[in-house]
Amino acid sequence: MSTGINWLKYSSPQAFYPLAGHLIPWFACVAVALMGVGLYMGFFVAPTDFQQGEAYRIIFVHVPAAWMSMFLYVVMAVWAGIGMGLNARLSFMMAQAIAPTGAMFTFLALLTGAMWGKPTWGAWWVWDARLTSELILLFQYAGVMLLRTSIDDVRRADRASAVFALVGVVNVPIIYFSVQWWNTLHQGASVSMATGSKMASTMLTAMLLMTVAFWLYSIAVILARVRCVMIERESSPVWNDEKPAVIQETVEAR
Amino acid sequence: MQWGSASEFFAMGGYGLYVWTSFVATALCMVWEVLALWRRRAAACAEQRAALLGGTDETTA
C-alpha cells in the first residue's frame, strides 16, 4: 500500500530530517498553548484541596514529570530494541535523543516530589516505592548516557547503551515491587501520593492538560535533538536546510 | 476566581515556597534544555560547515 511505502521512506535519516524539521514548530506551539491553559486551570479554576491546602498544586508538574520520565524510558528502550533487532541507525539516534529529556523529567519528578513531601509528610525524602524507583531510574538514565559518552565508536556506543537500556526496563518494575515489599516489612511510610478518586474533575483536567503539554514538549525537544545528532554523526552530506547552495558553491570554487 | 489578591496568590496558602520552587524549577529546566539544544545545533552546523569547507578528502576511497 502507498501509505506503507511512505512510512518506510521516513525510516531513513535523510528523509526523516526534513520531516522532523516541519513537525517541531507544530508540537512546540501546541505544547506552549496547552501548558498555558493547563496552568490557568491549575491555578485559577481547580479548587483548594481539603487536606493538603494549596501545596497539592505541585502535582500539576510532579505527576506529569513522573509519568513522562517512566514513559520516555520505555520508549527509549523500545527504540533501542528496534535498533538492535533491525540494525536501524535512526532507532539508535532516537534512543540517544530521548535519554537527556527523560533524565531531566526524572530529576524534576524527584525535585518536585521533595517539594511536595516536605509540607505534606514533613520530610523532604521518604523511601517509598515511587520515589525510590524514580531515583534508580535517574541512575539508569545516567548509566545509559555515560556509557554512550565513554565509548568512542558510535556503532558500539549505540548498541552497548541499547543493551543497558533494555536491561534497565526489566529492573525498574522489580525495584518498584521490592521497595513496596520492603516498606511493608519496615512498616515505613506507606503514603499514597495520588489523591485518586477524591480529586475534583477540574484538578484532573488540569493535570491531564499538563501531561499532554509535557508530552508534546518532549516530542518537539526530542525531534530537535535527533536532528542535532544526525548533523553531528554525518560528516559528509548535509541535510542542512540552511542555504545548502552556498556551501556547494564554495566547495566547487576551491 | 479564588484568589483575593496577587499577594494571596503568591503566598499559596503558606506553601508558596514549595509550590513556586517546583514550578520555577520545571520552567527553568525546560528553558535551559531548549537553549542547550539551540547551542548544540549551532555548534554542530558550524562544525559541519567547517568540515565541508576545510575539505577532508578522506572520504574518497
Place this chain on the structure above:
Amino acid sequence: MLQAVALRCSRGERRLFTDLSVKVERGSLLAVVGENGSGKTSLLRIFSSLLPPEQGSVLWGGQDIHQLKELYSGQLTYIGHLNGMKDDLTPLENLMSAMSLAGEPCSNNGAKEALEGIGLKRPIHHLPSKVLSQGQKRRVALARLWLSTRPLWLLDEPFTSLDQAATDVVTQRLLMHLQRGGLAVVVTHQEVALPTEVVQRLRLMG
C-alpha cells in the same frame, strides 16, 4: 567455498573498503595484503563473523554465515593477531584447552607432537607461557594448525615474530592443508612462499 559479496566496512568515520567481492575455492589461499590501517584485519574479522559487515554478506557454501552461526564457527580455525593464550598456563595447557573449547579435543601426546611440529622442544611445554619469547608464544598459538581438522583457516599475520625456520614450517603446513582441499585466508605484509597457482592475492588500498 568461501565467498564475499559486495562487502563494505567502515571504522569510525573512515571508509575502509566498499563493494569488495572475492571468492576462495577449495584448495586455494587468499593472501590479503595492504598497508597498515587498510582494513586487512577488519576483512579477516568479517570472514570470521566477529565483525558484521556494514553492507554485503559472506557466504559459506552458498549460505550466509550470519544464518549459519555456530555451524559456521564449527568450520573454521581463527588465529588473530592476539595469541589467545593465558600467561599463567603452560604451552601444553594452553593448546589443549584451546582445542577442547573449540570442540576438537586432543590427547596429551597429540598436543606435544603439535608443539614439536612447530619447533617447540619438550622442556618448553611445561614452562609458564609468560616466560616465553614473542616468537615462541606465536608458535604456541599456531600449533593449533597441526591439530585442526577444520576446512577454513583464518590467520592474521601468522608470520609475525617468527624466525625463518618457523615461517617455513608454517608455510609447509599451509600447503598441506590446501592440498587436502582446505581453504585459507591469510592477512600478511610479507610474501607467502607458496606456488602461485594456489595463491590469490587481494590488495586493499585503504
Place this chain on the structure above:
Amino acid sequence: MSGSSMWEAVSGIIRRDLLLAMRRRSDAAMSVFFLVIVVSLFPLGVGPEPAVLRTIGPGVLWVAALLACLLSLGRVFTADYLDGVLEQMVLIPQPLALLVGGKVVAHWVISGFPIVLLSPLLGLQFGLSGESLGVLVMSLLLGTPTLSMIGAIGAALVLGVRGSGLLVALLVLPLYVPVLIFGAGAVTSSMAGIGGEANLSLLGACLVLSLFLAPWATAAALRIALE
C-alpha cells in the same frame, strides 16, 4: 552440535578459569580481604553498642558483599579480552550465552562462594544469633550468584572502555538494588521473628530470572565489544 560437546565446552571454560585462579590465588583472596576490612570498619565507625550493631548488621554485611562482588567484576572478562581468549570464545561453535554462563559460574566460585563461607564469622562480629546466621548464609548463597550474573552484563558492556572501573559500578549498582533489599530483608525479618522464607524465595526468583536473562544480555554485550 550434541549436548555432550556443549557441556564439554562449558565445563572446559569453568575448569580453565578455576585453574587460572589457582595459579593466582592472591587475586581471589583480595575480594575476601576487602569484605572483611569493610565490614570491620563499621563497628569502629558507629560504636560498639550491640543493639545498634545487630540492627545494622544484615545491611552492612550485604552492602559489603555487594561491593566485594563489584570489585571482582573486572576479572570476569578483561584478561580474556586483552589476550585474545575472548574472541576465541566467541568463535566456539556453541551458543555464546551458555559459555558466558560457564564464565559466570567460575567467577562465582572464585569470588562469590568465599564470601558465603566467610559470612557467618562476620555475622558474629555483629552479634547475629544462630538462626539469623543460617538465614544470612542462605540469602548470600542465593543472592551472590545473581550478583555475578547481573555484574557480568556490566563487565561485558564496559570492556575496553576508558574509566571502566567506575562506569561498571554506576551501571551495575542500580541493578543490584532488588537483591540487596531481599537479601538484607531476609536476615532482618528472621531477626524480627517473621522468618526469612518469603524474602529467600524472592531471592530465588531473582536468581532464576537472572539465569534466564543475564547470559543473553552478556553475550550480546560481548559481541558488541568485540566488533
